[in-house]
Amino acid sequence: MKVLAIAMVNLRRVFREKTNIFFIVITPIATVLMMGLLFGGGQEVRLGVVSGPGPLAERLVKAVSEGERIRIERVGSEAELRSQIERGVIQAGLTLPANYDQELLAGRNVAVSFVARPGDPQALELGVWVRSVGGQEGALLRAARFGTAEGKGSFEQTLAAAEKATVPGIEISVRTTGKALFPAGFNSFALSAPSLMIMFMFLTSLTAAIGIIETRLLGVSRRMYSTPTPVGVLVAGESLGRILIALVQGLLVMIGSALIFGVNWGDPFAAAVLLVVFSLVGGGAALLLGSVFHVPGPAISLALLLGLGLAALGGVMVPLESFSGTMQAIAHITPHAWAYEAFAELVRHGGGVADILPQLGVLLAFAAVLFGIGMSRLRQALIH
Amino acid sequence: MSDAVLACDGLRKQYGQMVAVDGIGFSIAEGETYGLLGPNGAGKTTSIAMIVGVLARDAGDVLIDGQKHDVNSVKTKSLIGYVPQEMALYPDLTARQNLRFFGRMYGLSRNDIKRKTDEVLEIIGLADRADETIGGFSGGMMRRLNIGVGLIHRPRLLILDEPTVGVDPQSRNAILDSVEQLAGEGVAVLYTTHYMEEAERLCDRVGIVDKGRMQAEGTRRELVAMVGEHDRVTLTAEGDLARAAAALREMPEARQVSHDESRIELMVPEAGVVLARALHEVTEAGVTVRSVEVREPDLEAVFLHLTGKALRD
Numbered sequence: 001m002k003v004l005a006i007a008m009v010n011l012r013r014v015f016r017e018k019t020n021i022f023f024i025v026i027t028p029i030a031t032v033l034m035m036g037l038l039f040g041g042g043q044e045v046r047l048g049v050v051s052g053p054g055p056l057a058e059r060l061v062k063a064v065s066e067g068e069r070i071r072i073e074r075v076g077s078e079a080e081l082r083s084q085i086e087r088g089v090i091q092a093g094l095t096l097p098a099n100y101d102q103e104l105l106a107g108r109n110v111a112v113s114f115v116a117r118p119g120d121p122q123a124l125e126l127g128v129w130v131r132s133v134g135g136q137e138g139a140l141l142r143a144a145r146f147g148t149a150e151g152k153g154s155f156e157q158t159l160a161a162a163e164k165a166t167v168p169g170i171e172i173s174v175r176t177t178g179k180a181l182f183p184a185g186f187n188s189f190a191l192s193a194p195s196l197m198i199m200f201m202f203l204t205s206l207t208a209a210i211g212i213i214e215t216r217l218l219g220v221s222r223r224m225y226s227t228p229t230p231v232g233v234l235v236a237g238e239s240l241g242r243i244l245i246a247l248v249q250g251l252l253v254m255i256g257s258a259l260i261f262g263v264n265w266g267d268p269f270a271a272a273v274l275l276v277v278f279s280l281v282g283g284g285a286a287l288l289l290g291s292v293f294h295v296p297g298p299a300i301s302l303a304l305l306l307g308l309g310l311a312a313l314g315g316v317m318v319p320l321e322s323f324s325g326t327m328q329a330i331a332h333i334t335p336h337a338w339a340y341e342a343f344a345e346l347v348r349h350g351g352g353v354a355d356i357l358p359q360l361g362v363l364l365a366f367a368a369v370l371f372g373i374g375m376s377r378l379r380q381a382l383i384h
Numbered sequence: 385m386s387d388a389v390l391a392c393d394g395l396r397k398q399y400g401q402m403v404a405v406d407g408i409g410f411s412i413a414e415g416e417t418y419g420l421l422g423p424n425g426a427g428k429t430t431s432i433a434m435i436v437g438v439l440a441r442d443a444g445d446v447l448i449d450g451q452k453h454d455v456n457s458v459k460t461k462s463l464i465g466y467v468p469q470e471m472a473l474y475p476d477l478t479a480r481q482n483l484r485f486f487g488r489m490y491g492l493s494r495n496d497i498k499r500k501t502d503e504v505l506e507i508i509g510l511a512d513r514a515d516e517t518i519g520g521f522s523g524g525m526m527r528r529l530n531i532g533v534g535l536i537h538r539p540r541l542l543i544l545d546e547p548t549v550g551v552d553p554q555s556r557n558a559i560l561d562s563v564e565q566l567a568g569e570g571v572a573v574l575y576t577t578h579y580m581e582e583a584e585r586l587c588d589r590v591g592i593v594d595k596g597r598m599q600a601e602g603t604r605r606e607l608v609a610m611v612g613e614h615d616r617v618t619l620t621a622e623g624d625l626a627r628a629a630a631a632l633r634e635m636p637e638a639r640q641v642s643h644d645e646s647r648i649e650l651m652v653p654e655a656g657v658v659l660a661r662a663l664h665e666v667t668e669a670g671v672t673v674r675s676v677e678v679r680e681p682d683l684e685a686v687f688l689h690l691t692g693k694a695l696r697d
Contacts, residue, residue, distance in 0.1 A: 002491075005488040009477070012477070013477065017476065215474075218473070219471075219472035222468065223533070225455075226437065226464065226466040226468075227461060227462075227490050228459065228489075230456070230458060
């Protein structure tokens, strides 16, 4: 009962402060929203198109638009197209000359340009697709023109015949193996929600460690120790308080993102287990930080440094999958990387507890070490 | 000693080479108020921490209600109400929430917590501010709540460490009234203060501590008798006070003479007999006397005699 009383007073103190509610609840949800919108649109690639009128131009644009996850945005001029690409409004642009149809019908070659920002992998992938479509379309047009030249009918007739013709050729089948990093139709908010939740839970836990230091500075810890309460109960109460702060924040972010953005956190039981285990890690880190420092100033600095630094290193700021092999190995010295992997398994691939057992084990080991040292330090700090 | 609520003996605490408390011992009976006086760094707070059971002692014994007591004693800790010098409260909670929290720490039942919280709020005069966050309280209100927390479980022994520091006169009076009332109801009180008038008003017995040791102990009358029934004459003056003090030391009746930049303190057996001559000596030394104050023997004089310092030094 006393353990719970101490834990609850910690929780009450944190959530009583309005600015804390802003940072603990509103900021993570708002960041999920922002990141979701930033990488949103169902992961569609936006291709700007400048073209004149004409059925042949429309044929090409329609063929390009039939690629996966491509959205065509009509743009008025090439200058506007370039401007939108540079500003990131669209990923790439396709410019067809205004006299595209006339030139082709007159039997002349036509130059179509594809514009993209350098180093944009989505745009490069799109460029490959556009080249492929251009090649196929060019082959049909050449066949139609040949038919016309051979007196087999008008261009429209020979083009229609070329489309229907079944000419043997090379067929390349493209298949995938393994799990997709981001399954088709994946909710863009679900991409960032777990990462942000991990980052904010850990950051909040560390900053909430200041509460332990304040309690000692105020003399409240010593006063509690003057009551008929064993020191072990005091330490356990403070520990539970840290865990609850992390847990409540995680729960609010989880429920909030599910209700507001439709994030599917996967198997509810597995997600709950993972949330509790990561709360233990955050709580342990908070207890250790709060027991080591005697004044809040340096502890706050270190909390921010660790909270943001470990998040970056652990692959929750920039996706872990984009790290090199060496950096991915280094990332796994942080609990963040393990939690990220486990959430990715649940959220993206529908995994269950059995699928994330290794990650849970490592996270529990992190929690055990942090709590072990933190509880011992706090016990010393209280009785001496 | 056998019916004492608190009995401590031979308390010792050493930090490295420094001995903070060296063999302090005293006892307090039911309904008795015991004052522990001493200058800053004398060892009062360390002694109290050992008695309360928040600091492990190197040597000595503490008995609460006849039972052995140390840092791990859960049962005897429930008999003690501790009011530390600092405001050991959660500033972002209300007065009621603070009281309820510590009620739970003392192991009170839910019903007892509710009832006693209301009672204590009445006693400390904060019933009408009970649901306000205490961060906005005045120093006096905070002090009263600080005491209230020590009373929530109705202790047998109440330990107050400098409970009136920084408090307005009205709150101070309220605090002193409460302590008198509690002692009247049988609570044993251990009280430390820098204010001699508080010790004189409240304490049945006083222990004077300096340099970690008990220098003297007894009732006010016993202590005053210990140093002699001397009057204290305070002259507020201008001029060469060192020269005037030297002249006063030549008087055969002068027991102790000290001075600072604006005052001369003179201890004499009977001020009425020597005052005229003392004023003459001071005037002869070229000093202009602005005011004269004569005080009969008191604890301040005893303290000064035993420690060589004023209580507030």
